Amino acid sequence: SQQGEEDPQALSIQEGENATMNCSYKTSINNLQWYRQNSGRGLVHLILIRSNEREKHSGRLRVTLDTSKKSSSLLITASRAADTASYFCATDAPYNTDKLIFGTGTRLQVFP
Amino acid sequence: EPEVTQTPSHQVTQMGQEVILHCVPISNHLYFYWYRQILGQKVEFLVSFYNNEISEKSEIFDDQFSVERPDGSNFTLKIRSTKLEDSAMYFCASKPDRTEAFFGQGTRLTVV
Numbered sequence: 001s002q003q004g005e006e007d008p009q010a011l012s013i014q015e016g017e018n019a020t021m022n023c024s025y026k027t028s029i030n031n032l033q034w035y036r037q038n039s040g041r042g043l044v045h046l047i048l049i050r051s052n053e054r055e056k057h058s059g060r061l062r063v064t065l066d067t068s069k070k071s072s073s074l075l076i077t078a079s080r081a082a083d084t085a086s087y088f089c090a091t092d093a094p095y096n097t098d099k100l101i102f103g104t105g106t107r108l109q110v111f112p
Numbered sequence: 113e114p115e116v117t118q119t120p121s122h123q124v125t126q127m128g129q130e131v132i133l134h135c136v137p138i139s140n141h142l143y144f145y146w147y148r149q150i151l152g153q154k155v156e157f158l159v160s161f162y163n164n165e166i167s168e169k170s171e172i173f174d175d176q177f178s179v180e181r182p183d184g185s186n187f188t189l190k191i192r193s194t195k196l197e198d199s200a201m202y203f204c205a206s207k208p209d210r211t212e213a214f215f216g217q218g219t220r221l222t223v224v
Contacts, residue, residue: 033212042217043155043203088155097168098143100213102155 006089006103014111019076021106023089024069030092032065033100034074037086046074046087081112114138118204118216125194125223133189133219135204144187145205145213146179148172155203161187194223 006023013019023032034046049056049065049072056063062075076083086107090100117136125131137144146158159169159179166179178190187206191198201220205213 030210035215040201040220043205043215045212045214048212090155098160098162098210099145099157099168099170100147100155101157102147104154 006087006106008106009104010107010109012109012111013079015079015081017079017110019079019083019108019110021074021087021108023072023074023103025072025089025091025101025103026070029067032063032072032092033090034061034063034072035088035090035102037088037105039085043088076108079108079110081110084108084110116204116206116214116216118202118219120219121217122220123222125221127196127223128193131191131194131221133191133202133204133221135187135189135216136185137187137204137206138208138214139185141206141208141214143207143209143213144179144181146189147203147205147215148200149203149218150197150200158189158202191221194221196223199223 011019029051031048031050033048035043036046037043047058047061047063049063051067060077065072086105088105089103119134144161147155148158149155157170159173160167161179176192180188199222201218203218204216207213
């Protein structure tokens, strides 16, 4: 089993629509982070949510965390063509280690 | 805005050759990491480095890999004898404390 699985694997929407991506994980966490990756490029940190938080906002991004269901969602409102990218959730590993465990990612395509 | 800088952006090497990937983390950061992403796959943890020593390494990080922080600013990843399966995007990351990690743009390593 994998720590960090996103769904859907791919999502295509029109500009102006909202995009929702989900992430599930297996073990307890301290925090969960969302990253964005343009094709073949680096990882850009979007938002971090701690295990004692349920919701966090940053601009057009809204992240929720449900630790009872071990899941998180990333909502991008009023999407733009420039939002086209892959989005990954990453959890800190259990047992107080410092590494991040990344999910499989959601490829978002926003059509103008 | 400070950023993690990686060089080169693309490295092509022959199988069996040694490669060194370079990273300049953000200057006041204390924790350093290498991750890799094989094309189309997840981002995978390789190694973490803190207080001038390796704090954790993955199964991928075998004897062919080593890391150094030779001069207090650079953070290098060396692969002694590259294999075809080492072809991947390699990401360096740093963070000031136990919060979000900042990633570089990556080095695309192609082993031929």
